Amino acid sequence: MAMLRGRGYASVNYPTGMNLGGDPSQALIHSTTMGNFVVSLSSVDVGQGLKTVITQCAAETLGLPCENVIIDTADTDTGPHCMGTFASRGTHRVGNAVIMAAEEARQVMLEVAAEELEVDAADLEPDGTGYIRLKGAVEKKIHVSEVALAAHFKRGRTISGRGIFLKEKSDPVPETGEMDPDSCQAHACTVADVEVDDETGEVRVLELHNVYEIGRALNPAIATQQVEGGAWMGMSHALFETTEPYYPLRDHGPASFTEYLIPGPADIPVQESVFLERPAASGPYGAKGIGEMTANPPIAAIANAIFDACGVRVDTMPFTPERVLRGLDALRSGDRAAESTSS
Amino acid sequence: MASQVIALVVNDEEREFIAKPGTSLLSGLRDSLGLTAAKRGCAQGGCGACTVLVDGKAVLSCLLAVETINGATVRTLEGVAADGQLDEVQSAFLDGFATQCGFCTPGMIMAAEALLDRNPDPGEDEVAEAISGNHCRCTGYRPIMNAIVDAARRRREARAAAGAPARVSEEVA
Incomplete structure (x- = not known):
């Protein structure tokens, strides 16, 4: 009896968004009296970090610090329309809409600043710290809070902007099947190192090495967390999770998502994650979606690593000790027909 | 059984509230004392989001009937940075x-x-x-x-x- 080591590899191409019957998201942005910019959305942050990334997109476009951006979202009664948080679309769709809205608001901000400074708006630029400065004469400047006050109480201007990103509906060409279903595709691969106990059938994932090409990682810390948390979920799909019973009676299996087994902190592998940044033309500052794809490649990589370790070709998730042992038994008995563990 | 007054030392403060029999410590903290740092995740002891310290030990507050720890010392996340300094x-x-x-x-x-x-x-x-x-x-x-x-x-x-x-x-x- 032995602990058998193996290495497996798998890749994924993953679409950012889908075209549905047309897939839009909208954003509205306006300045408060004190020069903070409220971004109104109905897009939902379920913990993936959308509000953080949208704050970055708005601040970058306005040329202001992130502290000047307030995200007001997830009330579909009052926010402008968003199709939702799915299909790895949030950063791409909402980011593009927010950039469009922020560009319009920035133009008004510069126009009001120009009137206050008695210069041409085209000669002004925000410096990223809260001031708007005359290009080439940096001592001539005005703070965004003064611009906002002047707009509200002196000049009767709304510093605001509207944005929408629409992925138009795309029907397949009947003759060829050709269509344009997504906005761009992200690419990734994972290499898994596993250890298989040929006595118990238990599989342990030792290491996961992830490489992701996701356009631009707008927030590298969140992107890394998404890759490694997603890889953990993939490992969980591969080895642990099922709501289907292992035994004939359904009573013996977990009946809901609160009861099934998932890997805990003692089950985690060492992970290494690398990004290749090739900005996407359609993405906000080049970003592609990264949400769903991260759970995909670890599953096939682990299956391939199990094959490399012990010769068992598992094809039904999760790769439980029982399924691995059945595969090993089949190999040992030389029963090639029963080698698949799918039965 | 009638409701009873529960007295706890929560984050170094003496607190009292009235609880029906079987009320969980989590419910007492969140619903009676307004301390919402401890989270109600699964409410059946499976997720740990409700973990607080009772007399220094980590417990699942969703599973603990509060009348069984009357008089205990409880620490929640609110009490960890009570002076405004992160620990x-x-x-x-x-x-x-x-x-x-x-x-x-x-x-x-x-x-x-x-x-x-x-x-x-x-x-x-x-x-x-x-x-x-x-x-x-x-x-x-x-x-x-x-x-x-x-x-x-x-x-x-x-x-x-x-x-x-x-x-x-x-x-x-």
């Missing part, structure tokens, strides 16, 4: 980006506080065991485990520099 565990979580959506974080931090008080220098296996009752669905656990090891180091160094005993509870005793 070593919180700082290490922040610096190590050991949160993502944040729902598990209060329970993780309280489980870590209990661990560091009984073991100021835990190994990775001991950290894993200490948070094995706490689910995280975002991070894959690695940043959380790293943060707890880092917090232990920060606390050992801070307490050694201050000439304090390694365990916070030894000061009280």
